[in-house]
Amino acid sequence: MASDLLRLSFAGAFAALLALAPARSPHALAQDAPPAEAAAEGESAADGSTEGASETEPSEDELARARQAFMDGVAAAEAGDFAEAAVQFEAALAVRSAPAVRYNLGSAYFELGRFDEAHEQVRTVPGDEAAPPELQERAEYLLREIVERVALITIRLGGQATGARLDGEALPPEAFDQPVALMPGEHVLEGLRGEEVVTRRELNLRGGAEAFVDVSIVPSPEEIAALQAAADANAEAAARAEREAQEGRRKRRLIGGVVAGVVVVLAAVGVGLGVALADGGTSDPVQGDFEPGVIRW
DSSP states (O other), X not given: OHHHHHHHHHHTHHHHHHHHSOOOOHHHHXXXXXXXXXXXXXXXXXXXXXXTXXXXXXXXXXXXXXXXXXXXXXXXXXXXXXXHHHHHXXXXXXXOOOHHHHHHHHHHHHHTTOHHHHHHXXXXXXXXXXXXXXXXHHHHHHHHHHHTTSEEEEEEOOBTOOEEEETTEEOOGGXXXXXXXXXXXXXXXXXXXXXXXXXXXXXXXXXXXXXEEEOOBOOOHHHHHHXXXXXXXXXXXXXXXXXXXXXHHHHHHHXXXXXXXXXHHHHHHHHHHHHHHHTTSOSOOOOSEEETTEEEO
C-alpha cells in the first residue's frame, strides 16, 4: 500500500522542487503580478533590488533547506521510515505549502495511522490549480481511503455560544460548518459562552461515519424570563425618563406663560400711568376724606 500511495510523490518530487524553487526570471514574476504592478516588479527583479518583495517570502537559505528536507523525506519514505518522512515533509511544508509536499505529508501520516491529520493535508490537494492532474487524481484516491478510516463531523455553532472545545482543545473559527476528520472512538465536544461550559456532548464515533453536531446555546426558560424582566425594566425606565422630560417641558412652558402675562400687565399699567401723566392734571381730583397722611375711600 505504501509504495502505491507514495510512488507518484517520488516521481513528482521534481515538481515539488520546482514549486519550492525561487523565481529567476522577471517575466515569471510578472505573470503572477497584477497588471499595474508587473512592470515595477520586473524592473526590481532585473536590477537585483528586493524592495517591495513580500516580507513573508522565504529566503534562498530557507528554500534550500526546504528542498533538502523534501528529498530527505522522500528517501526516508522509500526506506519505510514514515515517522522520519513526516518530520522532513513538515519542515518543507513550514517553508512553502506546495501540493506535492502536502500530499507526501498526508501519505506519511496515513502510513502512521494518523488518519485525521492525513485528511487535513490531502483534502486541500484536489482542486489546487498548482497540482498536476495526476497528483490531484491520486489525492482523491487517497482521500477515499482516509475517509473510510475516520469519522467526519460538521460542527454548528450558534445562539449564545462563543466557541467550542473538542477533547479539551479550543476549535478555530474555520473548524465550524465544514467536515472535520476525527479518529474513531470517544470524543467530548463542549459549547462555550465566554469561558463557561454550557453544553457538553459525548461522541462515540466509528470509521466511515458522518455526523452533524449542533453546539448552539439556547437560553433556558429562567434566563429568558430574566432577560425579559431586564428588558421590561429598561423600557419602563426609558418611558419614565420620557414622561419626566415631557413634564419638565410642560412646566417650563407654563412658567414662560406666567412671566409673559406679568410683563403684559406691567406694560399695560405703565401705559395707563403714562397716559395719566401726559394729561397734565386735567383728570378729576381724588375724592375722599383727608387727614394728614391718610386717604379714606
